[in-house]
Amino acid sequence: MYKKLFIPGPTDVDPSVLEKMATPMIGHRTAEATELQKSISEKLQKLMYTDDTILLSTSSGTGLMEGSIRSCTRKRAAVFSVGAFGNRWHQLATANNVPADIFKSEPGQPTTPEMVDEVLKTGKYDVVTVTHNETSSGIVNPCKEIGDVIRKYDDVLYLVDAVSSLGGDKVEVDAWGIDCCITSTQKCLALPPGLSLCSISDRALKAAEQVENRGYYLDLVRLYKRVAKDFQYPSTPSLSHMFALDYQLDRIMEEGPENRFARHKRLADKVRAWALKNFALFAAEGYRSNTVTCISTPPGFVFSDLSKPMLERGYRLGGGYGDFKSTTFRIATMGELQEETLDEVIAAMNEILGLED
Numbered sequence: 001m002y003k004k005l006f007i008p009g010p011t012d013v014d015p016s017v018l019e020k021m022a023t024p025m026i027g028h029r030t031a032e033a034t035e036l037q038k039s040i041s042e043k044l045q046k047l048m049y050t051d052d053t054i055l056l057s058t059s060s061g062t063g064l065m066e067g068s069i070r071s072c073t074r075k076r077a078a079v080f081s082v083g084a085f086g087n088r089w090h091q092l093a094t095a096n097n098v099p100a101d102i103f104k105s106e107p108g109q110p111t112t113p114e115m116v117d118e119v120l121k122t123g124k125y126d127v128v129t130v131t132h133n134e135t136s137s138g139i140v141n142p143c144k145e146i147g148d149v150i151r152k153y154d155d156v157l158y159l160v161d162a163v164s165s166l167g168g169d170k171v172e173v174d175a176w177g178i179d180c181c182i183t184s185t186q187k188c189l190a191l192p193p194g195l196s197l198c199s200i201s202d203r204a205l206k207a208a209e210q211v212e213n214r215g216y217y218l219d220l221v222r223l224y225k226r227v228a229k230d231f232q233y234p235s236t237p238s239l240s241h242m243f244a245l246d247y248q249l250d251r252i253m254e255e256g257p258e259n260r261f262a263r264h265k266r267l268a269d270k271v272r273a274w275a276l277k278n279f280a281l282f283a284a285e286g287y288r289s290n291t292v293t294c295i296s297t298p299p300g301f302v303f304s305d306l307s308k309p310m311l312e313r314g315y316r317l318g319g320g321y322g323d324f325k326s327t328t329f330r331i332a333t334m335g336e337l338q339e340e341t342l343d344e345v346i347a348a349m350n351e352i353l354g355l356e357d
């Protein structure tokens with residue numbers, strides 16, 4: 001039986017978008033391929049509030065995280081983490097021989113501009129990585145305020161993982177001073193997994209050109225050069241995803257980005273109210289994600305006692321992740337989710353747990 005997805009990716013894909021994945025193939029070195037990638041880029045620039053160049057990668061988001069930290073770090077990267085995906089930047093750096101240090105916040109607390117300022121004052125770093133929306137802990141970081149701090153330091157590049165927020169919450173790449181902002185298709189953009197994308201600033205590009213070994217497939221300079229030449233991809237891209245993405249971006253523009261963000265907030269408000277009544281929220285107030293809510297459970301709570309009966313009713317909830325696996329569970333409010341469906345889920349959870357409506 002098909003299950004409605006309340007996990008933080010993949011999210012449910014509209015049938016009309018799925019159908020676009022079955023578009024007949026074109027040559028990837030044709031004028032049509034150029035048109036397709038150009039069209040996607042222009043729409044993404046609007047959704048990301050940027051004039052920067054857009055790069056596509058036939059990999060999931062982790063690919064561009066790896067590519068960006070390796071391509072952009074000349075000296076040393078400062079990795080700020082509020083959960084498992086923040087930690088991933090550090091693992092990627094280490095695996096690629098990129099010098100990096102990790103700075104973790106207390107559980108439930110965000111990365112703060114003050115923390116970033118303290119670290120950058122040492123002069124040791126030329127890259128900062130921040131997770132905009134930490135999917136493992138449901139924390140949204142103050143990326144604008146962090147950007148204001150980074151701007152004071154000339155040589156420092158600002159890489160942001162917006163994998164679980166872009167398209168579901170506002171991410172203003174230019175206004176926040178982000179040099180490389182990354183997302184995947186399978187979360188807020190509500191497409192199948194397998195493609196990722198990022199913006200790249202001119203200063204990031206210039207910095208990357210000074211890095212000697214940037215790898216090959218995920219070298220941002222190489223991806224950029226092909227876009228600059230003819231809006232194509234250096235190897236054969238997932239054209240199927242590109243057809244679907246181009247179409248889905250039209251649907252997002254039709255809903256209106258601001259309306260889409262407001263819908264996610266309304267849904268998250270509803271989940272938060274339910275969670276606060278019956279459980280607790282992991283993220284500190286003021287830093288709670290609108291796309292995924294991480295709910296802290298009391299000792300003795302067994303997630304499968306909830307998730308199994310929910311699956312029987314056709315709903316897949318998100319379990320805890322990483323360090324918070326056994327003490328939290330997660331409900332995503334991403335992509336195409338509408339209020340009626342969330343109401344059904346809350347009613348079903350109340351019934352299973354014997355809670356009041």
Ligand SMILES: *Cc1c(COP(=O)(O)O)cnc(C)c1O
Pocket residue numbers: 008009060061062063085131133134135161162163164184
């Ligand atoms: C899902 C996720 C990732 C990993 O993305 P993939 O597309 O699975 O590689 C990274 N960061 C965050 C915040 C995520 O939610």
